[in-house]
Amino acid sequence: MKSIAMNLLGNASDAEDAVQEAFLKVHRGAARFRGGSSLSTWAYRILVNTCYDAMRRGRRRPESPLPDESALPKGGEPNHPLRLAIERALTRLEPRERTAFLLCEVEGLSHREASEILDINENTSRTLLFRAKRGLQRELAAGGAFAPAEPS
Amino acid sequence: MKIFCRDLDKALSGDPALAAAFEGHAASCAACAEQLAQWRRITEAAPSLRRAWDSPDLLPRIRQAIAEESQRQNAEPAPALAASRWRWLPAASIAALFLIATAGLWVFRNGGSRDPLSSHWRTTKDPLLTERAIDDVETAEKAYLASIEKLSLLAEPKLAGASSPILVNYREKLDVLDSAIAELKASIDQNRWNTHLRRELLAVYQEKQRTLQSLMKEVKS
Numbered sequence: 001m002k003s004i005a006m007n008l009l010g011n012a013s014d015a016e017d018a019v020q021e022a023f024l025k026v027h028r029g030a031a032r033f034r035g036g037s038s039l040s041t042w043a044y045r046i047l048v049n050t051c052y053d054a055m056r057r058g059r060r061r062p063e064s065p066l067p068d069e070s071a072l073p074k075g076g077e078p079n080h081p082l083r084l085a086i087e088r089a090l091t092r093l094e095p096r097e098r099t100a101f102l103l104c105e106v107e108g109l110s111h112r113e114a115s116e117i118l119d120i121n122e123n124t125s126r127t128l129l130f131r132a133k134r135g136l137q138r139e140l141a142a143g144g145a146f147a148p149a150e151p152s
Numbered sequence: 153m154k155i156f157c158r159d160l161d162k163a164l165s166g167d168p169a170l171a172a173a174f175e176g177h178a179a180s181c182a183a184c185a186e187q188l189a190q191w192r193r194i195t196e197a198a199p200s201l202r203r204a205w206d207s208p209d210l211l212p213r214i215r216q217a218i219a220e221e222s223q224r225q226n227a228e229p230a231p232a233l234a235a236s237r238w239r240w241l242p243a244a245s246i247a248a249l250f251l252i253a254t255a256g257l258w259v260f261r262n263g264g265s266r267d268p269l270s271s272h273w274r275t276t277k278d279p280l281l282t283e284r285a286i287d288d289v290e291t292a293e294k295a296y297l298a299s300i301e302k303l304s305l306l307a308e309p310k311l312a313g314a315s316s317p318i319l320v321n322y323r324e325k326l327d328v329l330d331s332a333i334a335e336l337k338a339s340i341d342q343n344r345w346n347t348h349l350r351r352e353l354l355a356v357y358q359e360k361q362r363t364l365q366s367l368m369k370e371v372k373s
Contacts, residue, residue: 002210003203015203016210023214027221038321082193083200090201105198130165137190146190 001047007090007102008051018054022047044109045117048099055095082145089139093132100128101136157184164191286344293354300357303364310371322367329360 001022005015025046090098096118103114104125115125140146155163155170155177163174178185311323336353340346 002205002207006203007201012205012207016207016213019210020214020217024217024221027218039324080197080200082197086194086197086201101198102201105195106201108199126166130161133191133194134161134164136194137187140190140194146193147186 001044004044004099004102004107005047005051007106008048008095008099009054010091014054018047018050021054022050025050041113041116044103044113045119048117052095082140085140085143085145086136089136089143092139093135097128097132097135100125101132104129105133157181160184160187164188289350293357296357300361300364303361303368307364307367307371310367318370319367322363322370325363326360326367329356329363332356333360 001019002012002015005018005022006012009015009018022043026043029046090101093101099118100114103109103117104111109117111122111125111129114129115122118125118128120128137146141148155173157177159170159174159177163170174184175188178188307326311319311326314320314323333353333356336349336356340349340353343349
C-alpha cells in the first residue's frame with residue numbers, strides 16, 4: 001500500500017500519511033462494507049481515493065525526476081535508467097491511467113481487482129492500461145529513452 | 153488474417169488472437185518489431201517501480217489513531233455501527249494487511265446474543281472480576297469454545313481448497329478472527345482481570361460462531 005501511495009504522491013512522508021488516513025477511513029467505513037469485494041481490494045480502493053484527495057488538496061503530483069530516494073525499489077538496480085525514465089514519464093500521465101499502470105503492471109493486480117479498486121469495468125481498466133503504456137512509450141521516445149515510432 | 157502496421161494499437165490493447173497475428177507481422181517489419189520490443193521493456197521494467205522502505209513509526213501511528221477514534225466512538229452512542237454484522241472489519245483489515253491483530257483495535261459492542269457468557273457480562277458491573285467469577289467465566293468460555301470448535305470441524309472440509317470468491321472471503325475472515333482470538337488470549341494471559349479484553353474475546357467468539365453458521369448456510373444453499 002505504501003508503494004502505491006508513494007508512486008501516486010511522490011514522496012515517502014505523504015505516502016505514509018495517506019496510508020494512515022486510509023486505515024482510519026477503513027475503520028470508519030467498516031459499517032458500510034458489505035463484502036462485495038475482498039478486504040484488500042476495498043482497502044486499496046480507499047487508499048487510491050485518499051491519494052486522489054491529497055493530490056487535489058495540495059495539487060501534489062510527483063514532478064521530480066526521483067520522487068524520493070529514501071524509498072528504494074524492491075529488487076533490481078535502484079537507478080536503472082529505464083526505471084528512472086518511466087518514473088518521470090508516469091508523472092505526466094492522467095491520474096487514472098497512472099493508477100491503472102501502477103495497479104496492474106507494478107503491483108501485479110488483475111484487471112478484475114483493478115476495476116473494483118477504481119470502480120470501473122474490466123474493459124475500461126484494460127483501456128486505461130493500454131493508454132498508460134502507449135503514453136509512457138511516447139514520453140520515453142520524446143525523452144530519448146526509446147526510438148521514436150516509425151510505422152512503415 | 154491479414155495484418156498491417158495500423159493494427160498495432162488493436163494488437164496491444166489486449167486481443168490475444170490479434171496480438172499473436174501481429175507477432176507474425178512484426179517478424180517482417182522492423183518498425184513494428186521495435187514498437188513491440190518497447191512495449192515489452194515497459195512491462196518488464198514496471199515491477200522495479202515497487203517501493204519499499206522502513207516505516208517503524210507508521211503502524212504505531214495507525215494503531216494510536218484508530219484507538220483514539222475508537223475511544224471517541226465509544227463515548228458517543230452509535231446504534232447503526234453496533235447493529236452492523238461487519239463491525240469486525242476495522243481490526244480485520246489491519247490484521248489482514250499488516251498481519252497483526254491487536255487487542256486494542258477490536259472494538260466490539262455486544263449485540264445481545266443468547267450464549268451463556270453474555271448474561272454474565274451483562275450483569276457484571278465491577279471492572280475487576282473476582283477470582284471465583286473468573287473461574288466461572290473460564291468454565292463457560294471453554295464450553296462455548298467447544299461448541300464453536302464443533303462447528304469449525306464441520307466447516308473445515310468445505311473451506312479446504314475452496315476457490316470460489318465467497319468461500320475464500322469466509323476463509324480470510326476466519327483466519328483474521330483466529331488471529332484476533334490468539335492475540336486476545338495472549339493479552340488476557342497477562343491480565344486475567346481485564347473485563348474489557350474478555351468482552352472483546354467474547355465478541356470475537358460470537359463473530360466466529362455467526363461466520364461459521366453463515367458459511368454452513370452458504371454451503372447448503
